[in-house]
Amino acid sequence: MQLKRGLKRGLKPYARTLAVALSLAFVAGCSSSGGTQDGSMDGSRDGAGTGTAGSSQVGGSGIGTGSERAGQQADGRIPxxxxxxxxxxxxxxxxxFxxxxxxxxRYLSSNGNxxxxxxGHTDERGTREYNMALSERRARSVERFLSVQGVSPSQVEVVGYGEERPAARGQSEDAYAQNRRVVFAY
Structure with a gap:
């Protein structure tokens, strides 16, 4: 019995290392498609840099390559x-995304302060409690991605707003799509 516990404790650090390595390999192997630099999916620039989707529609096919977006903060500015x-x-x-x-x-890693x-946000469908939890899960998934990329946990705070702060009003799929989001607030 003690041998089993000893093996489990001995393998635990290796399992964590393997999980991190697999996550990094997965992220490195993923390709991007669609979207534009400002976050809209249709090429419009409504709400760029403000953290809101404005009146842009989400779900269309945008233009832009991953290398354009990934290098956009090369001069040290916030993306x-x-x-x-x-x-x-x-x-x-x-x-x-x-x-x-x-x-x-990259910005956060190179700017430690x-x-x-x-x-995190959701559309209005679902109960208030469910949407609060989902919005926090969305923000936490972004937090995990940043952590795997080397961002210090002390630089990141997570807040789930649920459906309380919609970017777009209405009950259309376009409005719903604009409300299902995570916003980076610096």
Whole structure:
């Protein structure tokens, strides 16, 4: 019995290391598609840098390459795109937003005094309690991504607003899509 416990304790650090290595390999192997530098999915620049989606529609096919977005803060400025969007009832980071997150991770890693609040949001569907939890899960998934990229946990704060602060009013799919987001607030 003690031998089993000893083996489990001895393997635990290796399992963590393996999990981190696999996460890094997964992130490095992902490609991006769609979206524009400002966070909109249709090429409009409404709400760029303000943390709101404005009147831009999410879900269209945008232009731009991952290398353009990933290098946008090369001069040491905060990346322009500060909003990423999620699918309905999901906290999974969409591949087209990984270069945006990587840009923020680079900025935060190279500016140790910088702090960011990750503000999670949902659309109005679902109960208030469920939406509060989902919005926090979305922000936490972004926090995990940044952590894997080397950002210090002391630089990141997570807040879940649920459906309380919509970027777009209405009950259309476009409005819902604009509200399912995480905003980087520096």
């Amino acid at each position: 322009e795109q500060r909003t990423i969007y999620f699918e309905y009832d999901s906290d999974r980071i969409r591949s087209e 990984e270069p945006v997150l990587t840009a923020h991770a 910088a702090r960011v609040v990750l503000q």
